[in-house]
Amino acid sequence: MERFREIGLKLTPQRMAILEYLDGNTTHPSAEDIYQHVRKRFPMISFATVYNTLEALRKRGLILELTIDPERKRYDPNIHPHHHLICLKCKSVVDVELDFNITVPEELKGRFEILGNHIEFYGLCEKCSEKGGESDGSV
Amino acid sequence: MERFREIGLKLTPQRMAILEYLDGNTTHPSAEDIYQHVRKRFPMISFATVYNTLEALRKRGLILELTIDPERKRYDPNIHPHHHLICLKCKSVVDVELDFNITVPEELKGRFEILGNHIEFYGLCEKCSEKGGESDGSV
DNA sequence: GTTACTGCAAAGCTTTTGCATCCCT
DNA sequence: AGGGATGCAAAAGCTTTGCAGTAAC
Numbered sequence: 001m002e003r004f005r006e007i008g009l010k011l012t013p014q015r016m017a018i019l020e021y022l023d024g025n026t027t028h029p030s031a032e033d034i035y036q037h038v039r040k041r042f043p044m045i046s047f048a049t050v051y052n053t054l055e056a057l058r059k060r061g062l063i064l065e066l067t068i069d070p071e072r073k074r075y076d077p078n079i080h081p082h083h084h085l086i087c088l089k090c091k092s093v094v095d096v097e098l099d100f101n102i103t104v105p106e107e108l109k110g111r112f113e114i115l116g117n118h119i120e121f122y123g124l125c126e127k128c129s130e131k132g133g134e135s136d137g138s139v
Numbered sequence: 140m141e142r143f144r145e146i147g148l149k150l151t152p153q154r155m156a157i158l159e160y161l162d163g164n165t166t167h168p169s170a171e172d173i174y175q176h177v178r179k180r181f182p183m184i185s186f187a188t189v190y191n192t193l194e195a196l197r198k199r200g201l202i203l204e205l206t207i208d209p210e211r212k213r214y215d216p217n218i219h220p221h222h223h224l225i226c227l228k229c230k231s232v233v234d235v236e237l238d239f240n241i242t243v244p245e246e247l248k249g250r251f252e253i254l255g256n257h258i259e260f261y262g263l264c265e266k267c268s269e270k271g272g273e274s275d276g277s278v
Numbered sequence: 279g280t281t282a283c284t285g286c287a288a289a290g291c292t293t294t295t296g297c298a299t300c301c302c303t
Numbered sequence: 304a305g306g307g308a309t310g311c312a313a314a315a316g317c318t319t320t321g322c323a324g325t326a327a328c
Binding site: 065067068069070073085087088094096098100102104105108111112113114115116117118119120121122123124125126129 | 204206207208209212224226227233235237239241243244247250251252253254255256257258259260261262263264265268
Binding site: 008009010012014015044045046047048049052053056 | 306307308309310311312
């Protein structure tokens with residue numbers, strides 16, 4: 001929270017609300033989710049402010065922009081390297097804090113400078129599994 | 140190609156061109172890429188046809204819709220389970236046909252029905268690595 | 279002859295941008 | 304006071320949809 005000021009960002013009430021919502025949040029919200037939540041307290045807040053703040057946070061490495069939902073970007077305040085379970089039905093995302101110790105052959109490393117990796121496990125969450133999953137074939 | 144007819148799809152010249160372009164294609168093209176390519180032979184083709192065809196193929200499991208580029212969907216005719224290297228700079232995508240044999244704890248399996256996984260390695264491709272990579276912090 | 283596909287245009291969503299005003303520092 | 308942030312509205316991309324005409328079966 002104070003780190004915010006330290007890195008040269010102005011701490012406005014709107015941003016404070018966004019930060020509070022994101023802090024410890026494991027729901028991997030979209031910009032829309034964040035907007036809807038913060039709007040309860042700041043009915044006048046605009047998407048511009050939400051996107052602007054998210055971009056500022058992302059640029060400084062304080063949040064991660066996830067590309068795991070084909071429909072929209074999701075944001076994750078957990079910047080610790082970790083992986084994700086994605087429910088194919090309800091699109092919920094769950095953290096997987098495990099180290100899988102993935103190593104690629106030297107031969108590959110020569111042709112591509114690998115800086116990191118991210119595993120997406122896809123399947124069905126408990127709720128959607130119970131209901132029985134008529135999938136449309138998407139992966 | 141003939142499988143197309145077998146599964147109840149009409150084989151039009153436009154679709155044939157799309158199929159030909161996709162066959163063996165490892166560039167992971169976007170809808171725009173496909174449109175631009177097919178347009179050389181069929182100047183009148185529309186995005187509706189491209190998207191329509193891609194959706195028909197995806198629904199039948201003949202192609203994969205990839206969610207690895209934050210800006211747009213990419214399509215992959217390689218439906219064999221495999222992983223990807225993504226260049227953070229030029230967004231090129233390279234296949235990784237290796238089995239990493241990832242296993243998750245039983246405890247996790249109980250709470251989530253895992254149907255598959257996909258690893259994205261991110262980093263810099265050979266070309267972009269040479270140029271030196273001023274990144275904007277995106278992952 | 280049917281039915282599905284095509285092309286076009288319009289619309290839908292998510293995300294970005296320009297700009298005048300405001301307010302955090 | 305100064306510069307960044309805000310809210311609004313418009314615009315930009317990507318993707319979807321409605322519809323009338325057309326072509327594959």
